[in-house]
Structures are given as structure tokens and as C-alpha cells.
Amino acid sequence: MATATPPTFTELNEHLTEVLSNPSTSILNVRLLETFTAQLPEQPTTHLTGTLVPLLAKVLAVVNEDPTPITTLLQHLLTTTTFTELLAFASQPQTLQLLSAASPAVRILGLSILEKAAAAPSEVGIVASWSDVVQKLVEVLLCDSDTGVASRAADVLVKLLAADLGVGLLWRRIFEDEGVYGTFFRLCSWKGEELPEGKKAKTEAQGRLLQVVARMAALDFSAVSTSAFPAIDKKYAASEEACGGLLEFAARWAVDADGDVMMHMVLLDFYTLLLQSTKALDYLETSGLHGATAGRYIAPAAYSDDIIDQQLLESKAAEYLATYARLHPTKLFDSPAPKIPDGRNPKRRRMSLGTGPPPPAKTLIDVTLERIEQTLKDTPQHPHTPSMDILMAMPPSVLVTDLAKKVVAMIPLSPPQTAYIDALTAVITKQGSSSEVYDNYYATHTDMWQKINSYVSTLALRDVVLACMNFIEKLLVAQDSTGTYWGAKEIVNAPNVMAFLITPPQRFSGARDPMSTAFVVATRKLEVLETVLRVLGRAGDEVPGAEGWKVVVQERLKVGLWGNGAGGEVATMEM
Template identity: 30%
Template structure:
């Protein structure tokens, strides 16, 4: 021990561990453990570290209190240990199975055991060793599906995927030699009756189960299984599609395997619209995950996942939600909730066909855009497409004309068009889907970053080919007589201001205009600077002499003024954050101007004079 202060911490730590060893009811000194976690790992000698590790391994299983401080310190001390090093502590000394027990009071203990098992995802032999521990694997699967803690469930799910990935057998061609792992983890999960049966027991709503779980808990388990299966299918489609234990499967009304159970039998989609939506998202992810990875597939539309979806009738059922055919949904609100995921499913299955369809459906004259009934279903489909599917191959006019986004007008337009633009240009929605009990779906950060970068590229490409865009948006936003159009124009402005963008070098960007990384900086750059900012800074239009007046929250003028005020606030907040991060960039003047506008409120006195009413330029 090289530090005097560290020596004091070590002495106090040893004394507390010794006291707890003698009496399991003795309290852990949280402060000492927290100090030790920060100070000791870099100062302990090898002998001292080994002694502390063995001492902690010995006391944790017998603690009669929250083991968090001891578990956290042990994780820190074992940070550089390999799985082999962990085993050298003695498998009998490590409570693998007990540490994976389900319970709110077990979270820190669960985290410790998962941390140790995660070390086995590097080497084939380590994964094989984990597979040999039947009780541990059973406890891990049960923990994944049954724990109330979302973080633990997510880590357990990833651990199972990584163990399967490192252990999978790889055969490029039928006659080629098998490479990779021995497949022992696969055999354990799918071949062991107890583990395989536990998956059914934890997720069934009507079949037999020895697990005491509420309906909400089973719904969480279902969502976790639906999130896990597509990735496993991309590694080995037959593992999820074929039967492994026909007697277990038949008990739950299944003739084949886990895929049939999850896709067709498990979810009560008629009475649970949230799980129905989760199920439709599962279908999309199943297609996406198994489209490019399946060996021997002739085309993107000829994958085992798509063939299964068609053969089982799920393809037609999901398509009917998008097409809104009679009987596809009895509840109009439910149909609206499911429409976006169904459109995404269709887009995932055939993006080229979808974009070709949109080209035909959205190729309308200016008069039809402004006055005819809006093609709202096709606009909804476009907004549900992955943004990458809308990207042009390059920034030339000919390449831009190949994307259906080029057909959306900003001048002779409609509220539906502008709201669609706002949705696309804002970027991906970061809000996760929340299930009863607080579990949330995982967000694939790579997908989100790609979508965010695509949104930025689409904005600048659209702007470079419609440089009157912000002039038109400002005009529409100031047209009080057409409330819906004005509100949708303001929605566009807010969407860009608060855009969730990122940057990627492979995204096509125009070279004729500035392309800042953030939406609020785009508002401060030409051509938005010439139109959007002056619109925000000038007083709101008023209908005071005609209807409602200042105090009438139902009036068009008041609603538009309030939306405009919120847009000013959004821009102010983004620039203020930027100024705090980069104080040398000189945002003080624009912040003073925005603060002055905010101080005036939604309807300033100047805006009331004359009772002005905007009219749309036709």
C-alpha cells in the first residue's frame, strides 16, 4: 500500500469485513466501501487485492443486508480479471445460482454475477464452461424474463445473446467444415427441457406455469422475448423456427418452436393494443434482422422470415392494418395506434416498392395539394419509412427527384404535408415504449444515430432544392385565417429548431449551402436566417376585432400566437445551452433579442393594433 490515506481506508475496510464475517448482521460501512472503491484498486499490492477479493467473495452470500457496497467494490477489484482468473477463486466459492435469484433486493447481487459471467463472452472455452453449469443457465434465463429490474433484464438478455454468438457453429456451405464454437450454449438453451420450458412458462398467459407471476409481469416477459428472438434468428433461423421438445410445445398449442409460440400464440393481441403494437414491431425486426444474414437467400424479399410471415398469415394480417381493410381492427383508435408500426413493416419488407408507390401517389399538381383531399395515408407511410429509404443517391437535381420527399411542396401545400415534413426532418423519436411495470424497450443507438444523420441530410437536400422553403413557412405561419396550415408551419419550424440530428460522413449533403450540425444553428444560417428568425421576432398576428380576442383561448389567433411563442422559447433554450457550452461563439446579442421577445408574451400590444388577418397567397 503506497498511500498513507489509502492505508487508512484499507485498515477500516479490513476491520469492517472482519466484523461482518464474525456477525452477518453487522452493518457494512458504506462510506468506507465507497472510499475503497475510489482509492484502493490502484494502490493495492497483488497480495492485498487477492486477500480483499477472497474476503468479499466469502461474506457476500451470507449477508443479511443490502450487499450493494460489497458487490460494487468486488466488481471494481475484478475489473481486469479474465473469466479464467475468476474461476481460480474457486467455483464453489462463487454463488452463481443464488446470485441470479429474482427479487428487488437482489439487484446488486444480480449485477455482480452478470459482471462475472460477461467475462465468459470472449473465449469459446469460457462460454462452453458457462453452458456446463445447468443451474446457473436456468437461473440466468429465469432472471432475464422475470426480474422486475429493467437494467438487470437488459444485461441478462445481452449476456445470453453474446454467449450464443461466441458459441455458435458457423458453416458457410453445406459441405464446408464447421467453424466457431461447439454449440454447447445453444444445446443448453434449446436442448435442455427445464430451460426451454421456463421460457414458455414465464411468457404464457393461459398455459400451465409453475412461476408465480402477475399478468403484467408476464407481459414484460413477452416483450423481452419478442425483442430477443430476431437477433437469435439472424444467427440460426432453424433454432427458433423448429421444434425442440414437442411435448412441451404442444402443451402451449405449438407444433413447431419458439417462433410460432411468440408470433402466433403468446400475445393476446385482441385485448392488449400495446402488446399488439409490440408484436407488429417484432414482425418488422424479424424481417430486418433475417433479410441480409440468411445464407443462400436470393433476394431481400425472399428470406426465411418473410416466407414464414406469408405462410402463417401474419403478413396479410399486418398488411391489412396498413390498408385498413374491413375487419382488420374494430376500434378506430386502435387502428391509428397500430398504423405506424404496420406501415414500417410494409416499408421494411419492400422499401423500393414503397418508394415507387409513393412517387405515383404524391405526384400531384399544386392545385390538388392545396385544395383536394390530402393523401394522408401515403403521407403517414412516408413518415413511417426509415429515413435512409428517403435519401437521394447524391445531391444533383436528377438524384433528388428520385426520392418521394422531393414531391412534398412547401408553397401550395397542406397542413398534412408540413406535419409530415416536420416528423421526417426532426429526426428519430427518442422516447422508448413503456410497458406496465416500467419496462422500456431497448433503443439501438446505431440505428438511432443513422436515422438522426439521415434526417439532417434530408433537411439540407430539401432546402438546397427549395430555397424558398423558409419564406413559404414564414408566410404560412403568419396566415391566421388558415389555422391548421399556420400551426403546421410553426410545427416545421420547431421540428428543425429541436431536431435530433447527428453527423455521419457517408450521408449525401449539398455543397451550395451551409450545413450546421444542429437544428437551432440551421435556423441561424441562410436561408432560414432571412425568414424564420424575423418571423419569430415580430409580434403575433391578431384576430382581436373579429373573434374571441386576446383572452379567448379558442380563437385561431391565440392558438397560433401561443404556438409561435413556444417556438421562440424552444430556439432560446437551444441557443442558451449552446452559449453555455461555447461561450466564445458570441450568442449574447441573439439571446438578448429573444429574451426581449419572450418578455412580451404570446400576444404583445403591438400585435393587437389593426386587427390584422393574414390571407394565403394562392
């Protein structure tokens, strides 16, 4: 057990004093530093911190070797020290020096010190008064060559801003200090200054900008969507009318979306992050970014001639739509269909010039379901993953519409595809939904259970077997809005499903190996049986024959994974 004063304290103190006296010739005793760090108590005493922290800080400033052992020890010593208490050796110029150091370990130390200020708004206020430190913090999070340091800087800034909500000193420093505010534009815009590492550094800065702006928008949308310096906004934007603040810059002008498909994908990820906020969604809709993003899934060929670009951006647009469906289900029926560019599609252009009454206005949900329907028609044997992701995100209110039920009914079960089985599982067993989607699918695929029984008995199709098991289990626990276990009734009545579940699995050579397919499937089968017993106990009279099945399942569970019979094992041994 660590003592209050580690036994190597005196030796370390003397060693550090020697290094400080002769920095050019002395060599750090790394082993001594690591040993002392390991001996530290969980809460270092005031004596230890008061003696060693000033000494270590001085050594850190003169040492020419890797400073990581020193910074690690310092962070341990400062565990319980407040930001205010650190000001004696981590003042404004010293903190700036730490953030500007060549060593990533030293920069991390500087960030750790700043992070302590998040403990109290008054301490955040001290940081806010250090304009050059705040500007350096922004530079580090955008342009540090070490990804870990940049990520930590972003975390520290967001943590400080969260602690400053309601007071606003740091928010004002960032958004009302021209030098700090302009740093985001200067370092991220292609119109800004060139960075030492060229295009790579610029695109990395842009990606980091998008991440931190999304996090700031979640804290205070108004701050990121307005500007105290419209001249800066206009200088770095492609439009003279752009005065929408840092959000507008990040969402529309920072990234060269047309010239860099990878950065375009990052930009679409940014839009998806913004969906967490209703205000941000309003911005995306009014700016046209919502429709343009949805359009890249609805009609990918209308936005690009490159098939690879189409597929990459379609996938990200699908993630956006799936997130939109999950987070804002009530808006699905109100959101209009996006306007699709006609320029790359002569057929569409000719049709748009026709006469006669315009077709009825469609909603976003209409055209999205039509696109999913088309992918199922085009490639029924090869699941279109983006489309299945969107379909699985649809709320019950959408899935019970005629068009949605038609689309779901098109999902094939043959040949077996885990993506299709997973999609069926998600749409049929939505929490609180009725059996309507299931009933419609079963009416169309009357051989559904025959196929599932065939698949779960084919160990060579390991992933398919497990997907089918998951389907059975999810259906077992499916309840409607009244709490009725409608799915359990279907499982009990489904042909041969219960017989399969209660039949002990056949054992093969190597079946006891936890990694073998036989073992994994047998274990999953037993888990599903446990779910059966639990649900039947809750459902009661809702499921005809529940009491009888409970007895059968209990008896099966008593005999364990492989059952009582040894025939399979003996046969294997005799082979």
C-alpha cells in the same frame, strides 16, 4: 491519486472479519466501504483481490443488510479478473446462489461474473456445462421483478451466445436441453405455469421473450427457427402443426394478440425488429405475418371494430412498413398486396362477389401509396403521422413513380404543419435522387417559395420556421447520382430565399437569451448560410452566379449573428 493499497485497507479488513465473526450483531460500515471503493486504483492488485474477494464473498452470504456497498466493491475489485480466475469463489453452486439471491444488487453481481465468460469461447463452454445456471439465467431474464436485472440478464445471454458462435456449446445447451428450452415456453405461455404476480408478470415475460428472440435470430436464425423438441412446441401452441421452434412460438403463440392490444403492439414491434435479417423477412412473408401486419395499415378497419385499437395498431404497422421500405427497398415492387379480410366490411364483401374479369394484381407499394393518398384526402389539415413516416422511408426508385409523385404533390403547405414540411424535406432531398420529385411538386405548388418565405419570417411559428430552415439546408446539399448539386441551383434561383438568408435578423428584447425563439432562429439562419458557402465552394460552375454569392455570404458571415447594425437594439432599449 489512488495508491496501490488504499489507506483504509487494514481498517476494512478488520471490519469485514468482525462482521463475519458476528453477523447477527455487527452492522456494516457503509461509509468505510464506500471510502475504500473510491480509493481503489483503476487496476486493483492481485494482493487486494486475493485478500478481499474471498472475504467479501463470505460476508455477502451472511449479511442481513442491503448488500449493495459490498457488491459495488466486489465489481470494482473484479474489473481485471478473468472468469476462470473467479471460479475459486464463483463456482457453479455459488453462481446459482448469486442469481437466486433476494437482492437485485447480488443478482447483478452474479450476472457480471457470467458476463466475463464472454471473453473466450472456452469460458463460455464452462457456463454451458452448468445446466442449472443457464436455466436460472433464462428465468431471470424472463421473470425477474427488477427490470434492470432482467435487461442485464438478456444482455449477458446475448453476449455469451455471440462469443459462442462457431463453437455452439451454449447454443446447444439452450436449444437442445429440454429443461432449458422448455423454460421459455413454461414461463411465457398462458398454457404454462402461473407466475406469482399473475398476468402482469406473464405479459412482461412475453415482452422480454420477444426482445431476446429477435436478438438471437440476428445471431443465428436457424437455431431459433428449428426445434429439437416438437412435443414442447405443440404443447404450448394453438396448432398441432406448430414445430417452428422458439421463433414460431414467440411470433405466433406466446402473445394473446386479440385479447390485449398493448401486447399486440409489442408483437408488431417484434416483427419490425426481425426485419433486420433477410432470413427473418422470408419467414414473416411465408408465414403470412408480413401481409397481416401490412394489412393493419392498409385497411385497419378490416381487422378491428374498435377505433382506438385500429389507431394504435395502425401506427405500429406503419413503423413496420417504414422499416421494411428502408431495409429492403428492392423488394417493394415484388411484394404482393396483402389479402384484406372481408368479414367486417359488407361493401367489400359484396364487391368480391361480383362477376367479370378480376382487377389487375396490385403490389404492396401500390396499396400503400393509395392508403397514404386517402389519408391526405381525408384530413389534409391534420397530418396522418403514420402515413408520413412511411412516405419518408420510401426509396427514390418508388418516389419517382407516377403514383408516388401524385401522392407527394398532395402534401399541403397551408396551413403550415411541421409534419408536412418534414415529409417534403425527406422525399425531395433523398440522397442520390434527381430533381424529379421536386420539379413535380413545384409545378403543382407554384407558390411554394412564397409560402416558405412567409413562414420563415413569422417567429411566432417557431417549429415551422425551423422546419423550413431545415428544408432549405437539405435542398442546398441535395445531389443526384452524378454528384451534381441540383438543389443549390434551386435555392439560388428561388425568389427571395437568398435575400432572406443574408439579411441580419431583427433583434427583440430578450433576443440574446439562448432559449428565445429569436436567438434560436438567428443561429439556425447563420448555420444555413455557412452551408450555402460550403456548397457553393464545392459546386462551382454548376450554380450560376456562385462566385458572386460566395462574396456576399462571406461578407455577411463576417459580421456575426446579428450583423453590424445596432438600430434594432437601440430601438429596443428606447422602448
